[in-house]
Amino acid sequence: NAGVTQTPKFRVLKTGQSMTLLCAQDMNHEYMYWYRQDPGMGLRLIHYSVGEGTTAKGEVPDGYNVSRLKKQNFLLGLESAAPSQTSVYFCASSYIDSYNEQFFGPGTRLTVL
Amino acid sequence: AQSVTQPDIHITVSEGASLELRCNYSYGATPYLFWYVQSPGQGLQLLLKYFSGDTLVQGIKGFEAEFKRSQSSFNLRKPSVHWSDAAEYFCAVVTLHGSGNTGKLIFGQGTTLQVKP
Numbered sequence: 001n002a003g004v005t006q007t008p009k010f011r012v013l014k015t016g017q018s019m020t021l022l023c024a025q026d027m028n029h030e031y032m033y034w035y036r037q038d039p040g041m042g043l044r045l046i047h048y049s050v051g052e053g054t055t056a057k058g059e060v061p062d063g064y065n066v067s068r069l070k071k072q073n074f075l076l077g078l079e080s081a082a083p084s085q086t087s088v089y090f091c092a093s094s095y096i097d098s099y100n101e102q103f104f105g106p107g108t109r110l111t112v113l
Numbered sequence: 114a115q116s117v118t119q120p121d122i123h124i125t126v127s128e129g130a131s132l133e134l135r136c137n138y139s140y141g142a143t144p145y146l147f148w149y150v151q152s153p154g155q156g157l158q159l160l161l162k163y164f165s166g167d168t169l170v171q172g173i174k175g176f177e178a179e180f181k182r183s184q185s186s187f188n189l190r191k192p193s194v195h196w197s198d199a200a201e202y203f204c205a206v207v208t209l210h211g212s213g214n215t216g217k218l219i220f221g222q223g224t225t226l227q228v229k230p
Contacts, residue, residue, distance in 0.1 A: 004156075033217075033218075040122070040222055040223075041222060042117075042203060042220035042221055042222045042223050043157075043203070043218075043220045044220075045217055045218070048217065058217065090156060090157070092157075101147070101159060101162060102157075102159075102218060103159075104149075104156035104157040104158070105156050106155060106156045107154075107155075107156055
């Protein structure tokens, strides 16, 4: 039982490049989330999903897209990376009726030059 | 709008001393509150949660927190801090919206705990 895993762990991009971050969970959770963490700002919700095939915007969605084609996977895409997207990205998942007791992945550290 | 405030950005305590980390929330309804801990280079781990009932809740690693509705607070405490407790601590509140429990976590800014030997 791996819990929540994230791929890759580190990545350096140049401005304008694109990439996809992969989140996978093996707990059969309905809900999945993508956050970014920046110094002094806590975690901010980018996008989330309440089930396979559904996605919704969070607090800071601009510049990101997501897809949830399979229940266990939640992908975060950056179509044209900008330096402002340098951050640590965390994926999380939760059960449908857990009042958001969320389980977090180890994070992806992204640097955009 | 719902919000969570952690007034202390950085706290230093001596090993063996007691600890209290402050958390204040702004939320109209009964809040669902959480404390998470993040060790360096790691993801977040749930310490404890409050949904209803007893206002003093116990968590893992010897932590506890007390919900005080009158003060809109949910402070985290530990009687005796260990060096391994050095980490960043986040308070969070669930905001429910729409139909069903499609809640979202709102995090505070975090408090970094340093433990002196």
